[in-house]
Amino acid sequence: MITGKELIEWGFKPGKWFAGAIETAQNMERDGQSADAIFTYLQTLQPVEIMPRTNRLPFSVFLEPESDIERENLALVTGAMDALMRVPTVQAGVVMPDACPAGTIPVGGVVATKDAIHPGFHSADICCSMAITVFKRKDDPKRIMDVAEKITHFGPVVGDHRNGRVMPGAIAAAFEANPFLADIVGSGHANTGTQGDGNHFLFVGHLRSTGQPAIVTHHGSRGPGALLYKRGMAAAKRHTKIVSPRTPEGAAWLDAESKAGREYWDALQTIRLWTRNNHLGIHDRIAAALGNAIVDRFWNEHNFVFRRSDGLFYHAKGATPSFAGFSPDDDGRTLIPMNMSEPILIARHKDRKEALGFSPHGAGRNMSRTRYMREMIGARAVKDVMRQETAGLDVRFWCGKPDLSELPGGYKSAAQVVGQIGKQKLAEIVDHVDPYGSIMAGDWEQDAPWRKKKAGK
Template identity: 25%
Template sequence: MAKLKLRGKDLIEIGYPQKGKVISIAIDAMLKHYRRERKDKVIQRLKSVLKNPEKYLGDGIFGKIAEELTTPVHIEAKQLETKRAPFTIFGENGIQEEAKHQLYTALKLPIARAGALMPDGHAGYGLPIGGVLATKNAVIPYGVGVDIGCRMCLSIYDIPASYLEGHKDKYVHMLQEHTKFGGFETHRSINDHEIFERTEFKEIPTVKKLFKKAYRQLGSSGGGNHFVEFGIVDVSDVNNEFNVPVGKYLGILSHSGSRGMGANIAKHYTKLAIQQTPLPGEAKNLAWLDLDTHDGQEYWLAMNLAGDYASACHHDIHKRLGKALGSRPLAMVENHHNFAWKEIVNGEELIVHRKGATPAQKGVLGIIPGSMTAPGFIVRGTGNVHSLQSASHGAGRQLSRRKAKQTITQSDIKKQLKDHGVTLIGGGIDEAPMAYKNIHHVMANQTELVEVVGSFTPKIVRMDR
């Protein structure tokens, strides 16, 4: 069948207004979703939307056309405010100036209401890594990050920690056999999961196209700093919420996100945000989507789906390894970062972005990892309002990936691993332990944000490559 040919005059003839952007929006949508359909059928669809646009508000394909017909979105260049919204920086002396300036720019957005920077902070795109920003009725895709819903997940098993050394080959084989990394490794057998029944996969066109990729990548981990580790869990708080007696246990810790699905969602909606809220050059990547618009609502649904998908991936990883262990976990502790939540800040509902920051509301548990040779910590949030109830999401980089590759050798890494009794499967020079800040210094700079409940010491680490 020939490709659909649709012109502006075709829409004007059936009554579409020439003013505004509705004609270009309609043509783009039809060519994208109905490019092989007969022109008369497409025109009939567009007539139906024009006749009753309210009926189509929220529709995955026609919603944006309907929105423009009912309440046209006026795009104009946005200017930054001269004053910053209130903010607090934790561990300021250990944070690069570039990361601080990225936060300062974000705080001048007209939608910004409050912000914070965690002690593991370093430069990123848009918001810095470790950046927290509360906005009014708007979400910033690059304030969430490319790896939407990236998260930590820890399973604690009633297996003596000494088994890791005594049966090391067995655990190395488990990681090699039951974990997959990067853009191409996938499991031969995919486990069914209720996430794939979600209506977003059917109703949001951008997400619908990602279904097959998401299904194929379930239970796998990304590249970069993503990992799955066997290690020693040391529970130190007798009053821990997960009811595990004080002592040392075998644990599995994973770090990964929403894989290709989240990355594609981030790319698509960042492009829309930049088109809809153009900003000065230094703030370009902080473009936002108004939550009262079709695209804003669609991104919010897609973001939450990606976050739940990231959680499903972790649960699948832990389920596979638990089956190989032949044991059920005593407890599981997990948390998102790279996400946005609706929360009450200073008596007002705001959108709190945590890009590389751990939720730390009072009593909420989370995990803050170190590096492959440094311990991570199970923590309990204190609900500190100055950090917008957040804490660091890890040790944070002190060397960029490029700098790490230029200054660190494989011999340096091997010595570090040997000194700490760690076995590494995969992993690049850019993820060397020396590329990260001292986790103990980072934790010392956030004692008012979290309480330590226990620790996790890596012993067998699997990463990409």
């Protein structure tokens, strides 16, 4: 009776396929087929290992450094992209002007792949996005801020925190119908009406063109998106371990045409709908509380996977699409934020080929939050930093404790990024939302249980 040991002696490599191969070989042997016939047939069953490229593909870089810190940042970004361009599914890549290193793929990086969806290329903050609502009546911006602060919720969801709201039935049904989402419907309900921490915000300002007040929100898919990412990565690692075990885990992928790949793609679209509903639901409640009519609104994601007419999957890790039809509800406009003290840009598409049809998603960073706090903030008093960084703005931190790493000084020069958008023809800036103020989560982790425990030790 043919055994696994014998197959290994014949030169076959063990793996997930091995148990089935042994059974097939034994059945063929019982049917009286020769060892040569069995060997020949098993060769058709053995998975062919897809090897990473020895040499990377070229990629475009639109980041123009102007200081030593920016040159250091660029070196880290291009180093990460260099590794990505060796992944066998990758066909093209680009670095945006706001790029900064962040693990497998830089923030501000775009990678196009063939027949493959890489969860690690969009990360846990799936569908991080922007939404704007413009009001008809010119309202007191402080009043808008006060109303928004009462209605929204930033930071972690504690328990089943629904604020009396649930996601629409059609979206809940889509969750239930998808294997990746079916058992996290509760997370979708619990996170509805909430926003994130870190760099996520609710921005109040006015259109430069008309003076009309506007609110802009920035957040992703919260708890359900993070859970989907975790499951997608697990499935991708299982697949890639079989077909391309030498590919780094962070670059693992799902075969887009496989059952799991199609289900994951469908789950991404459902999470997109959840996120859109969450943005606009918050806006609707603010509009209702203000008693002000809505005259315009649109939204766009900048941390997602897009499929273009060429059939490739464009993974944007913090990059704004700048090509027509990037989503079913694209109206030709996108939002590009900078920092709380700078206008949010309203842009139209340019679809520059060398940029893969993308533009920056914001101002980006030149260094990590930790390094910024250590080298730029240091021992300076919080009130002094706040006074300097937020002069003339109404800046509020929802948990009550400022997150100094999110102040304007933590970001790249907005003027520099805006200049590069124009110079490189990455998007057409058609209007601005000038700032009155912003609400952010703040440093809620200061009082987190794990921090207190660590401090106690």
